[in-house]
Amino acid sequence: MRLLQALFFPPEQPGGVSSMIPYLQERFHSARWEMDMFWLPKRIRDKGQEEPVFHTFDWHEYAHSPIVQKYVQTYVDYIWWIRLRIQKPYDLIHAHHPIAGMAMKAVFPQTPLVQTVHSSYERELILNGRIQEGGPEHRFLSSLYRELEYVSEQLLTVSQSFAEYMSPYIERPQDIEIIRNGFDEKRFKPVPHENKVPQLITVCRLVPAKGLDILLLACAELKRKGYDYVLHIIGDGPSREELESMAKELGIYQETIFYGYTLHPEEFMPFFDIFVLPSRAEAFGSVFAEAALSCLALVGSEVGGIAEQIEDGVNGLLVPSEDPQALSEALEKVISDPQYRYELARTAWDKAKNQYSLSKSVLELKKLYLKYGTPADN
Structure with missing residues (x-):
């Protein structure tokens, strides 16, 4: 099965994603599995020009916010970079950031998408004093959970508490699966x-x-x-x-x-x-x-x-x-x-x-990938 791990930051960045994803490749390296990683380089800025599409809400309601404008521009930059760099098909994409997941689905609408939400960008911005709770940026960012649910075959997160946090923003909270980060x-x-x-x-x-x-x-x-x-x-x-x-x-x-x-x-x-x-x-x-x-x-x-x-x-x-x-x-x-x-x-x-062993996470992910993946040679 050809797998793509879609990140936002490069894998050497600190955080939960970097603690697990780069170490998956070794565990999946076999005749049965082929895994690549993809991310948006920091140098890619203001390249995307196409109009973004959100299926579950109208983002123009929040377009006056510079933070929302920057987020949306980064989203279309990611789409631009995918179109430029990815030349081969994948049987399944596992995204680890909302921008990565939405962009991948925009370019490859027929490829199954598994989306892990690792953290809450809007909650961090509120706690860091960057945005106001209930303000336009908060409403835009929290609307993305429903969008991710819409474009994904499976929505994942890393803890029960965060699954409960996301629940009010989506239609089927009972379908969220939890796969905690694993560590080598x-x-x-x-x-x-x-x-x-x-x-x-x-x-x-x-x-x-x-x-x-x-x-x-x-x-x-x-x-x-x-x-x-x-x-x-x-x-x-x-x-x-x-x-x-x-x-x-x-x-x-x-x-x-x-x-x-x-x-x-x-x-x-x-x-x-x-x-x-x-x-x-x-x-x-x-x-x-x-x-x-x-x-x-x-x-x-x-x-x-x-x-x-x-x-x-x-x-x-x-x-x-x-x-x-x-x-x-x-x-x-x-x-x-x-x-x-x-x-x-x-x-x-x-x-x-x-x-929290990596072996346990790998076993859970393999079961999930086999459930949704559609190898081309099968």
């Missing part, structure tokens, strides 16, 4: 280590949606109480300068290291002790599974897919979002008790290996 266990190599000072790590894009302001407030409280620690922040984004200034104002800049973007943080993640990320929203939270496979203790906010991965007090600690005091108290527990920290980390590692 060979990438993660927990190592025995003994850090005299507990090492905290977080990995994310530096935007308000990730709640790093809450983390810095919690760490300031830890320092006030006399706890030693080092906080390692891996990632970059528009909030970096503001967060660095906040760390200085709180008096914790010496305890905080800003690394910027790092391509493969899982290579050195096992040498830390505690992974912490108080996101304000998270469809799945792939980085928690990656941290668990690195055998770190997990501390996260009780939102979205994070709360599906962590059972509070069993394989990590959950705290309410927007609550630096609760986060500080949770961190205090794992900083002050190394044995408890180890027990949480070990249990998290066991669960992640059992539930």
Whole structure:
């Protein structure tokens, strides 16, 4: 079967898609399966000229918004790039971004499309202060879920909580299937280590949606109480300068290291002790599974897919979002008790290996592809 994985960003970009899709090719490499990847290069801008078609709503109602205009232009750019670059047919397309799925279906209307929705762009924009809830951009972006349902043979997402989030926007929420991201266990190599000072790590894009302001407030409280620690922040984004200034104002800049973007943080993640990320929203939270496979203790906010991965007090600690005091108290527990920290980390590692293995995801995907794929030689 000839498969195409349609991405939006290049596969080396951080995020849930990059944690799984590039590693699928090796698992599908056989006489029975042939898999390619496709994405839109960053240099492609303002190339598409054709009028976009949406089957389930009139996008012109929102056309006055610059954000909507940019989104639609990117959509037609993707169509332009497909027409230019794809010369051979595929038996099935699996898209991992709304733009990728809609564009592929526009060019190849007869090819079965499986669409995974990995996250909510509109929710991120709201949390990051870019758009208003209920505004034209929010209404446009949330309308895309129904459009994706219309053009797809199967709509997928990565967590039960995100399936529930999408449900009000589509006609058949009961048909959504959940296939969680899978992780290649060979990438993660927990190592025995003994850090005299507990090492905290977080990995994310530096935007308000990730709640790093809450983390810095919690760490300031830890320092006030006399706890030693080092906080390692891996990632970059528009909030970096503001967060660095906040760390200085709180008096914790010496305890905080800003690394910027790092391509493969899982290579050195096992040498830390505690992974912490108080996101304000998270469809799945792939980085928690990656941290668990690195055998770190997990501390996260009780939102979205994070709360599906962590059972509070069993394989990590959950705290309410927007609550630096609760986060500080949770961190205090794992900083002050190394044995408890180890027990949480070990249990998290066991669960992640059992539930989020790439082998499990591959098996589920193969069943799905055989259900909808139509090999030309059959």
